[in-house]
Amino acid sequence: MTAAVVSPFHAQELEIQQRVGVREQMAGAAAFIRDYMPEQHREFFAELPFFFLGALDASGQPWATMLAADPGFVSTPDARTLYISSGMLPGDPLTGHLHAGDHVGGLGLAPTTRRRNRVNGEIVAAHDGELHIAVTQSFGNCPQYIQHRQHTPVAPGTHAVQVLRSASLTAADRELIARADTFFIASANLAADAGRGRGVDVSHRGGRPGFVRVDDEYTLTAPEFVGNFFFNTMGNLLAHPRAGLLFIDFKRGDMLHLAVEGEIIWDGPQLQAFAGAERLLRFHVREVVRNVGALPFRWTDPQPAMQLARTGNWSEADRTQAAASLTTSWRPFNVVDVVQESSDVRSFYFEPADGLGVAAHVPGQFVSLRVPDWAGDGAASQIRSYTISDAPDGRRYRISVKRQGVVSSWLHAHLEPGAQIELMGPGGDFTFEEGTQRPVVMLSAGIGITPMIAMLNGLLVNGSRTRHKHPIYFVHGAREVAHPFAVHLQTLAAGHNNLAVHVQQKRIDIKVLKELLPFDDYDFYLCGPAGFMQDMYQGLRQLNVAEERIRFEAFGPASVRRSGAANAPAVSTATGPVPVRFVRSGIEATWDGSHGSLLELAEANGVDAPSGCRSGLCGSCAVGLEAGDVAYTRTCGSQPAAGQVLLCSTAPRAGASEIALAL
Template structure:
């Protein structure tokens, strides 16, 4: 697809390609019209304010807010937008809006959370009145818009004070630090931008504190899931200059900031900020603050529902600090308990010390240490439980089926106000980011928990999806009212790419063949050991590649893989004889296994294990002779003469190994 023939320009297409949605977004061009629908025209005419993005004489974008009596925007026809005044005193765009200039327009009504976009070129400008020839018109969903109701501001006759500077003042920084909304103007005026050429102004919203003031000339803000048009980010890829607008809704100040923006694609700050897809870092070039310029004041906000799954920079800092604690036992408070079914309860856990939770990737787990209980004569017990929700930066949720001594203890003793020790998170059973294939999530029983966490991470805000390909969710349950049944139905109603199948009988490969259309899938498995082994073996017999089948395994290995690494994939190592003393079995380490635990199981030895990620210590065994090296950082440090089977391999050149197993 050539950029000039597309509604999207090269920068927008490049980002769509990078995040894996370009093919799916090709059809979205139909939503971007070259004319305004009647409902948009009526909406603009009803507004007493309007957001505008435009360039000054130097090519610097500015974002601003026009304000006048309702009706100051008129649409003589579907391709013409007339703006009759509204530019406030001291606005940085004064004298800059001339015929031939491009503008980006945004009609937004906080009291209804409605917004529509219109972009175009000024064809006439006369004494503050602008006539705009519309080039693009499209609607936007109400995501992240805080509900506010405006009222006329009291008039005291004072002139507007205009403050200018090259850096942010203390008052500016305070406004930004508590802001829950800002607007950003950007542009691509390149000759080869085709139909995407022009100026854009966009809304951004989040919880107060979602914009970080790094210093008096640097800001950082998260980019949440949007419409995948990538108008702003695509423009910044082509031209990093942008204009920001922050509004003091209580006092009527307008804070305009000219910046240069950069996209942060990865890193610990991004991973720590709940809900963030990318970060935008802004370097301040110029600041204009119009003190008390707006003729309106607004009521306190009612936060957008989407805010609940997003973070703040204070929380992100706590999350980053907590990452260093993920290999230590920490006390957590039980803040809520929810009954999911007759034998499953969800426990909501927050750090008892008031600090943050380490970030997790949906599908990972935490290890729980249960104290020795009176009368049992038992030592403390450790179990691993999937974090059954996507990260929110504040707490973990584990969903536990009552089916053993430890889980029964949790059901009996954990109520709001109780405390429990956790370590983690950890684990490798996570969704493959950026995959372009349809996905099949296969679960049975309590194996639904990592699948729910993955779904909650992928399907957000009622209708947005981070995976635009089909997701087939196939679950085997004993009863209709299984855990998360209502939640799954709600997700399926809001996301057209989610195909939900719940069966009240055993799922087998024949059932899969009946349910799934022919395609090239990635498979995710979680459930009882027999279920996963049967599904794995059945998929392999259908020639599904081993690397396309991912599964969770706590305790003894629940799936034995049939694939053997190709010679080119195996790191060549000198063979090391390994003797399992108690079992009387001898084997050879040749580098084809991931760990000594895998080697033991491949030779029919029932080795103890739990999390299989070095966190819980369940696989600790004695080392009788030889030396090992660790393959990962572990949360448990064994005593002298002991090793963690799941995270060790023979040390190269160390000689024969003997394990007390």
Template sequence: MKQPAPAECDAPPPVAPFHDGELAAQRRAGVAAAAAAFGGRGIRTFMPDQHRAFFAQLPLLVVGGVDGGGQPWATLRAGAPGFVSAPQPRTLDIAGGTLRGDPLEGSWRIGSLLGGLGIELHTRRRNRVNGVVASIAGDAMSVTVEQSFGNCAKYIQGRTPTPVPPQAGGAPPQRRAARLDAADRALLARADTFFIATANTSDAAGGARGVDVSHRGGPPGFVRVDDDGTLTTPDYSGNNFFNTIGNLLHDPRAGLLFVDFERGDLLYIAADAQIVWDGPALAAFDGARRLVRLRIREVRRSAAVLPFRWSAPRFAPQFAAWGDAGARSLASRAESAAVGGSATAIVSVTQAASAGRGESAEWPESSVSLKVLKASEASEASEASEASEASEASEASEASEASETPETPETPETPETPETPETPETPETPETPETPETPETPGVAGACVR
């Protein structure tokens, strides 16, 4: 049963949860009716008790905001469990936790829009909260909640954190640049997780005005470094809200955050986004419904600032059969690099072919050699293959998105490989129909969001 708004929270009446950009994206994908039906039920104006307890136990919080120039940034706050609390259903308090090099440090004001994502990687649980800063004391803030909703465990790689002492020897190094360097490119090439902040701060957005910060997960290679100034990443199926893409249609500026889980580095990227809705380019990424192409404007990297290190990932079951995303990306890069009709190359790719099990589980090796043909042959073969795959993906997407309901996360990309039930240490079971409006059910993280 859906938890009613407690009397003490004085929650305002529900408002339309989507702005024009989100509605336009929903219409283009053919899911406007489904999104409207679920959005009115699943997006609350207060935090249910389960969410309040969840935020209070977290050692870190993903935060999205905009700086003085309107650029969105995704950042992390970290502290002992309890540094984030929810004393009332419509109040979220953040007791500091700012990390060195945070691009939003000094930008917060009373009235600033804030997007929050509570995520517990070792259980793959996450919940969302968006609101307005009501008070500030140093780097501590109190936020009035305007939107609260759950997300499912889909696409989250499980990791167990271990606290580490502060780095000795003074402040860790920081770097600011206009382009990626070799270390940045290496981190992106192996990334399986990132966070993205977007915003619609227009008064015309009404009750849907705000900042959004979202999780993105995929197999290593799902963030393609096209050059030191451009990235491409797939947009997979989700709950059809289109919070991120809807904001980008209104304002193409995005803030990306990549975490080096082994070293504790944080890589911040400010970029302008372009949505690739269809076409042969989608075939480079298994399961992609759309692509997001990002042109980098600024890069910031803070070394060893996180007070945690994480275990090896336990990969989300959705990626067990999507192991060739990285292979295709590398093949595409190799084809582009082959200059002249006689160029031939062999690319050997270690593919991810398992969901992974246990603390130290790694993706097993399945080496696949990809031959780059002569330029003319490669072009013809690639165009025929991509056109065929894009057509099949488009037809599957239209059929599945029309029937997709957020309570039942689908996996149309791998119908032959049912999702593997969660391991004992991972209490969530995304295969079970999600019921975000019943927060009293332990472990239900809500709708799958994109």
């Protein structure tokens, strides 16, 4: 009979895993947290000239520190024993506090290769700076957020060490922290009931310079990015808030040790404004020890970790917070880049031209563009809404536009780096349901791929990490093999085991889904032309998929008629042929009941109709009705002026013989 696997996590780590929806998936992590060191870890530790250590002083305060000596000062006589022969530097706050029976956390890290391995344990013998440690936990960490640096030894006697102690941060301390791109944090849970999770931990944190904010001389705030979901640090802080921080001045060789109390910030405007942050940690400083010139190394300038491209810093986050109140105002934005995604789709990148930040958005939302005098003949400006086709990075927006219709063609012809245009937003509620525990199916067709790509980029991060630990099925219908984001999708699928991608050059229908998807309980996200949307919605409902499990966004902007919608007005619309004349465009079309609205009919026939419905600009699709009678298919938030109708929500009324629109 197989013995039950004892969890390597203590109660508070499990509590956080449960809170963020990964506890079930992390149950298998016990296999990766060993009570012995693999051979490759042992070889790695022996090569290091420095080693990071976390431990508690006599008062129970954790401290994080760096030990440094010649390679080989950390060795492993066997797979369950770590031996540290020296390395304590002058002024280290742990001097004299390491004794047999104490728990320690160890971290081996090589900045040049971005490799790191963890080893935690209990001191079984300590004498004259030598430590014999019995290993209780050993596991590897991925290289994310580690800055590449090359170190150079400093000859002995060429640097003087000065130890400065205080109860608050000095101006020099604050300056060091404000420009830091790395720090280390030690935390502990030594409760008797902590089980295999009992002990001390020391962890690495990395970000773009400015990712740690000095709130005042006693307070710091730092983001928590997507990690390994172990939640060792946060779990320890939840159990015992005291922690130790270590900041390093890589140019001067200073070590700045902070004794702090930490708190977890789960939500709020500051968190929402900081790109890439899952949570915030706020630290309240209790004691400061700065060892000036203590390290026998100096380092080169860093090469930033690639994972940091989608993360922010506090300067950007503050501007983003300030911009949150401007989402209903038109603002100037500069075009900073244009990328050809396919034969007829281009991505445009925008940064604020007014010196303010970009308002935070959630993947799936959109912005509206105002194109002034787009025809060049003194006509009124035109407004269009486009999905933001990427996850937030705190600095810019990206939209991806298919060249169809006059306005989109104008964007393709006129927007190039250096151009300027007005944007409003973000807005919209077609977003991913945070915390869902179900597999997800993303269904799109044509340019409806854009919100799905934004959601994927928000969920799948850092090359291999995922914010959604359940299966994601990405199903897309495209006319061309070289469709927008084809290579990007292949890259995501190669790096994330929970993503399955299916793209085909024919219409996606329910039959295709039934062939692709294993039996399960899914959340569905739909985006594409209205006919595709309506068919998929009705097909899913016929398969007894619950109404609340189907979320959609119609591109172009058209409406999907929900079955049994309580607020849908009772209407009688024409199903037979009704001639429709678009008077100013000189185009004639026939309504046959296959389109969701007169707006969709106009777009299908190449009429460039005004619309801004998805931007919250209800009423922007109003046009004059010159002849005929229409019926509203849904309740709108705006009433058109006398003689006008809202294209997005109207169809020829049953019995109408002709419709003429001033368009």
